[in-house]
Amino acid sequence: MHSVIIHHHLYQPPREDPWLEVVPTEPSAAPDHDWNARINRECYARLAMAEAHLCDRRAAARDPDARAGIARVVNLYAWCSFDVGATLCEWLDAEAPDTMRAMQEGDAASVRRWGHGNAIAAPYHHVILPLASPRERTTEIRWGIRDFRRRFHREPEGIWLPECAADEDTLDAVAKEGIAYTILAPYQVRGHDGSGMPVRWRGASGRTLTIVPYDGSLAGDVAFGGLLRDAPALAQRLTPYRHASDQHTDRCTTLATDGETFGHHHKSGDSTLTEALSMVVQQTSSRVTNSASLVAMNPPTTDVQLVSPSAWSCAHGVERWRSNCGCRLDDSKPPAQQWxxxxxxxxxxxxxxxxxxxxxxxxxxxxxxxxxxxxxxxxxxxxxxxxxxxxxxxxxxxxxxxxxxxxxxxxxxxxxxxxxxxxxxxxxxxxxxxxxxxxxxxxxxxxxxxxxxxxxxxxxxxxxxxxxxxxxxxxxxxxxxxxxxxMPHRDATICAAAGVIACAAHGIATPRVATFDVTVRPLAEASGAPWNVTLAHRRTGAARSFVGHVHGTGPGLTVTLSAAEAEIGGTHDVHVHEFPESVARLLLRPMALSDEALCDEATPTRSA
Known part of the structure; x- marks a missing residue:
């Protein structure tokens, strides 16, 4: 039997403002608010509702976009192995819960289908584990396992190592936490036969870990070549021709690549993958599965050696993350990464x-x-x-x-x-x-x-x-x-407090702003009276109180703020552009049609 595994590495770095715990606008991600939103729209959400189209092959030879009608809609998280970084999950929880739910439902469906789930764990942060201290390495792995357990309601069987970066100590730390397998590049392993079947690493401590090698040339052609424009060609690469002498040998083709490949780097890549998988499942000699099921059905018997340290995106071990090793994106320029x-x-x-x-x-x-x-x-x-x-x-x-x-x-x-x-x-x-x-x-x-x-x-x-x-x-x-x-040039709590007071003065309720719980009240009944606000940080519990007056409107809106305890700090004039982004939008949106929308505070508006 020829097994086919598709693995998506789904990851975005933590982008949150560390004081407000929200992702600020990232102009380079336009037309989306930030890169998390853009990649989710282009890739992660599409993988949950991938569309396969009917296609006239002769017309497609002339026009790759010659497709007609939706033949099927597939949640690829139910058919593809995947890891999802915890920092991405934090954002999905708040901003794209439907995508997170599709991942969880896809994993549950794969457990019902194959007895083993598609989701595998990952260290909590995308750190290069061979460069981490033993204590940091252990905590990253344990946090990743704990987060996985909470989200997918089961124990993880496998783990994805960031950048596939591995050394002997990393694999031993993973095995010590009860993880059964990981996926690595073929050139990170010595002694495997090229069949793609699971192999066994044994460390100096006696602990073992199963390794599933992915197909390196296939991953390169999918990520950097044109293979995602041709579903039949992709299906053929996933189930290559086998010589008669090889018919009785179990083999596996594992395609492992970044989830952004399918949509962000290659438009409609998710559709091409869906069509290719549809062709694969109709072949009697092949089966689509996941790594956990493959390992359970084919316990490794071959011992291998790890190339230690090594990674999938650095030809020099793990030097890309600590030295000017020459690995870079723009090969037309001389290496200049001594920083x-x-x-x-x-x-x-x-x-x-x-x-x-x-x-x-x-x-x-x-x-x-x-x-x-x-x-x-x-x-x-x-x-x-x-x-x-x-x-x-x-x-x-x-x-x-x-x-x-x-x-x-x-x-x-x-x-x-x-x-x-x-x-x-x-x-x-x-x-x-x-x-x-x-x-x-x-x-x-x-x-x-x-x-x-x-x-x-x-x-x-x-x-x-x-x-x-x-x-x-x-x-x-x-x-x-x-x-x-x-480094902060203005205290984020002061900016949030000013924004809350401005909202209160305009009759806008804000029980929570960014990561602050808010209590606000006027100090007197008269119009223009000062406001008192208390903000409590939801992560640290730190609470601070301020008194403020509101001046001006629109782009000229300013709050004069001082600490409620007079002996602490001075007076601050906080302008609307310094408020948390969501608060500034609430206050400025009603002015969008007025003359003031294009006038700053220093520009007098023309009388009607």
Whole structure:
């Protein structure tokens, strides 16, 4: 029997503003609000409702778009193996629940069909595990397993390693957590026979892990070639001709590639895949299945060696994420990624400091070892509000005060922010001055703030980042990017408070803004009276109160704000463009048709 497995790696990095916990507008993702929304529209949502079309093959030879009518609609999550990154799931929960639900329903359908689910786990953040410390590696794996268990209501059998990056310690850590198998590139494994069937890795500890090698040339032709324009050709590659002498040997073709391939990189790729799979299932000598079912029916008997370390997108092991190894997107330019090493060094130094703070303070607050508490945090880390508060209360010593509860929540958020700073995308691309680097630097700024040592650490971190530059003329550096776009120039709580007061003055109810629960009331009945607002952060529990007056309208709208406790802080004038994006929209939309819509606060409007 020839088995066919399609695996989708579904992942988007954490894009949320680390203070507001919402994704800001990303202009490069236009016409969508941000890249999560765009990729979901172009790919993830389409995979849930993939359309196969009837096609006149002779007409298609002249015109690849010559299709007529929808022949079938298929939830490909029910037919294809997939992993979905937890940071993407956090966004799907809030912004695209139908897509998340389709993944869960597809997994459940595959369990009924094959006895094993299509979904496999992944480390919580997309970090390069061979470069992580043993403790970070373990927590990433455990958080990923805990998140998978909560979403798919079963234990994961397999795991996807970010970038397929693996070494001996990584596979041993995965096996130690009870995972049965992973999927790797064929060139990461020595000693397999090329059949695509499961093989066995055995570590120095004696633990074993099954490896399912994917078809490297097929993945390349699908991702970078034109194979997704031709369903019959794709079906033929999935079920290649077998010589008579090979008829009695079980074989498997596994296609593993990014989920963005089917729609974002190749328009209508999901339809081509659906049509190809329809052809495959009609062949009596082939079957579509998933890796877990394949491994269960064909326990490995061949022992192999791992190329350690190795990854699917770096020819130099895992150097792409720490050095100027030559791997880049634009081969027409000379390698100039010497910024990668200094960036990783700076992030590692900051992470070590965060760990010291977490452990030192955690030992005085938590009943158990702080690192065990951090691992258990994976059960609730994708949630907020009362769920986090109750979790922390269960983990604290019996005599913990309300202040201790809040600081414990801040410490766990410090640990989360530190883990986010190692998101692999920051090192993958060619330039240091990119959105992916900016994002991990924003998480670095958040971890500095939560550590309680910002006045000392902020300038030190800027110095640590200074060597992270490409060296090209007029090239930016990571330190410049951090100062310009990552470190906070205005307290997010102040901006949110001003926005809430402006909404209240305009009769707009806002019980929640971004990650803040809100209470707002006027201090007097008279028109123009000041407002009092209290905001409570749903992740840390930190609460702050302000008093504010509203001035102007439209683009000239401003709130003068001061802390409710007079001795704390000064007075702030917060303009509408500084409000959280969703609040600014609420306030400015009614002005869209007025003359003021094209006039800023300094431009007088012409009288009627």
């Amino acid at each position: 990668r090493g200094p960036l990783r060094t700076a992030i590692e130094r900051l992470s070590n400091h965060s760990h010291e703070v977490f452990e030192r303070e955690g030992l005085t607050l938590f009943r158990d070892d702080p690192w065990e508490v951090r691992d258990r945090y994976g059960d609730v880390v994708a949630q907020d509000g009362d769920v986090l508060e109750q979790f922390v209360k269960r983990e604290l010593r019996a005599d913990a005060s309300a202040h201790h509860v809040q600081r414990a929540r801040e410490l766990l958020e410090l640990a989360r922010a530190a883990m986010r700073t190692f998101t692999s995308c920051a090192w993958f691309f060619d330039e240091v001055d990119r959105i992916e680097v900016r994002q991990v630097l924003r998480y670095a700024a958040r971890s500095i703030e939560l550590s309680g040592h910002a006045s000392r650490l902020m300038p030190e971190f800027v110095q640590w980042l200074a060597p992270a530059t490409s060296g090209a003329p007029n090239a930016g550096s990571a330190s410049e990017l951090f100062v310009r776009e990552a």
